[in-house]
Amino acid sequence: MEYFYCPDLSEDSDLVNLLSEEAHHLRNVFRKSPGEKIVLTNGHGLTATAEIEAADKKGVACKVKEVHKQAPSISRRISVALALIRPNRMDWAVEKLTELGVGSIYPVTTRFTSVNVFKEKHLRKIMVSALKQSKQAFLPELKPLMSFADWIAENDSYPDRIKLIAHMANDAVDISRLSLSSEKKIAIAIGPEGGFSVEEIAGCEQSGFRKVKLDNHILRAETAAISAVVHLKRYL
Ligand code: SAM
Numbered sequence: 001m002e003y004f005y006c007p008d009l010s011e012d013s014d015l016v017n018l019l020s021e022e023a024h025h026l027r028n029v030f031r032k033s034p035g036e037k038i039v040l041t042n043g044h045g046l047t048a049t050a051e052i053e054a055a056d057k058k059g060v061a062c063k064v065k066e067v068h069k070q071a072p073s074i075s076r077r078i079s080v081a082l083a084l085i086r087p088n089r090m091d092w093a094v095e096k097l098t099e100l101g102v103g104s105i106y107p108v109t110t111r112f113t114s115v116n117v118f119k120e121k122h123l124r125k126i127m128v129s130a131l132k133q134s135k136q137a138f139l140p141e142l143k144p145l146m147s148f149a150d151w152i153a154e155n156d157s158y159p160d161r162i163k164l165i166a167h168m169a170n171d172a173v174d175i176s177r178l179s180l181s182s183e184k185k186i187a188i189a190i191g192p193e194g195g196f197s198v199e200e201i202a203g204c205e206q207s208g209f210r211k212v213k214l215d216n217h218i219l220r221a222e223t224a225a226i227s228a229v230v231h232l233k234r235y236l
Pocket of ligand 1: 165166167168189190191192193194195196212213214215216217218219220221224
């Protein structure tokens with residue numbers, strides 16, 4: 001059954017209305033009609049089977065049949081800071097990170113960030129679409145754009161977190177050789193096309209970050225983000 005995004009869905013929902021874009025999708029893309037069954041997800045852990053009651057230009061009303069509370073998948077322990085990259089590449093990265101089920105995505109600006117486009121609303125739409133396509137109940141948190149320094153400082157307030165920075169250097173640990181506690185949350189930073197500056201790496205190390213190598217080759221930032229998460233998921 002197709003998934004539709006319904007942020008208003010709650011544990012005691014009886015009748016819900018789909019928002020305009022979801023309603024348009026349901027009627028015009030999936031061509032669903034009254035009587036058909038669908039699945040609703042609120043992106044915060046709830047899914048529900050529902051039956052379409054009415055679907056017209058005014059909107060889509062759904063009768064909620066059964067609400068399920070999903071347990072968060074363990075991959076939600078991973079949080080990724082991704083330096084801004086070209087919009088089409090950022091779109092791709094955010095879509096794949098959502099499919100992989102990370103807990104949060106921090107778009108950041110770094111010393112060598114050369115892109116200044118951050119389309120938050122557009123990225124959220126891509127995430128919602130990936131959430132539905134991958135049939136999940138949890139949407140990653142898309143954080144507001146912040147400086148890399150602020151992101152490091154934010155992590156300082158969580159001493160228990162495993163902190164990693166993806167950086168190709170001779171003294172970086174191969175990510176497949178890390179020994180990590182499976183209980184803890186993991187924060188990992190991915191740099192922009194120009195990489196991290198020496199000062200940024202030093203700042204991270206002072207804050208307890210470990211440098212990790214992802215591959216023997218230099219990967220594009222978006223590939224690096226996905227590769228890092230796929231590796232880290234094996235520890236969880
Ligand atoms: N010229 C840059 C450099 O030498 O750092 C290349 C930057 S790479 C295109 C973009 C980001 O992806 C890097 O800052 C790093 O975070 C990550 N990255 C790419 N390949 C990596 C690898 N093999 N190991 C670790 N991190 C990598």
